[in-house]
Amino acid sequence: MKLISEPPIPVKIQKMKERVRWMHPSFVQRGIDQTSIVIDDGKQDSPEFSFMVIGDSGTKSHSRHHPQRKVAELMLPHRDDCSFVLHTADVIYVVGSQEYYSTNFIEPYREFLVGGDNPKSIPYDRMVFNLPFLPVLGNHDYYDVPLMYRLFTGTTSSLRRLFRYKDIEIGWHGSYQGNAYARAFMDYTGAIASHKS
Template sequence: MKFIYDPPIATKIATINQCLCWGNPGIINQGIDQTQLVLDDGHNERPDFSFLVLGDTDSDTEYGRKLQAQIAQQLLDHIDTCRFTLHTGDLVYPFGSGEFYLEKFIQFYQEVFGVRSPVNKTDTTRLVFNHPILPVPGNHDYYDLTFLPRLFAQLSLPLRRWLKSQLGLTLGWESSYQGKAYAHAFLDCLSQ
């Protein structure tokens, strides 16, 4: 039995395209080029720029939490001199469930990126950052648990807490919805 579902690439692309309303006539008719990136920060005339890069930002173990806090501090030391941050994916492990974004990502990087929207554990679709983040989803951002492991996770809360404390294994009821959780947190999704 498969516990992890990794959707085909065509499904991943279709999911992101749906979130972005890619090629929607209403967008095209307004002359919006969905392939162009503009950072409206007053520095467009300068040919040189710097940016930050990070990825694999999960933090299930005590060591991982300490490491993420150290990385966040280093980013904070340089954030004012950089135009944007490139996140190279794998926001949370082992599955890209939005229900863990607060616990495993935002709590460490909120000060760095200035998350200024109301954030709660169940809704990460309205994140607003003060610093531009360019996301590149990784494989874990698309992974979903199949139905039986999700059901097990829902019915076994005490065991889940023990697995997390002993092994750093995090299971939840939610899933990545084939990358939709990531898209809604980091992209300007026009479809809801």
């Protein structure tokens, strides 16, 4: 049995078109250019800017040491000096499951989120960043696992934690063809596209 699955590229492209609502009449009528983004860093007097780049941030805590927390701590002194953060893909490992956003992303990068002083109260699909955060969709954010494997890993997760078995970071969910990623970073467009101007 193949443990990790990924949809074919044409399926990914179609899903992404649906999610970004490409050329939806609501965007066209408002004159929204979906091919560009403007970030106002409040420094109109200076053409210079800086930004931070991270990637493959999806790992979890290892023996009370969270590698992503260490990365975030290195980023924090530069937060006020940069215009945005570019994430180069693979926000969550092994599969982009919604259940790992809290421990593998929200908790370690909490200072970059509104309400980050209480990260456990931030739902993965309601994150608001206090600095522009531009993620790129990666293969792990799109991976899925078969139902039988999810049932096995989901029902044994407590037991594996009890015996400190190296967690394979697959639980009850997969990414559902990138749906968790879309809900975390993209679905704000739903409100725009669903209202007529």
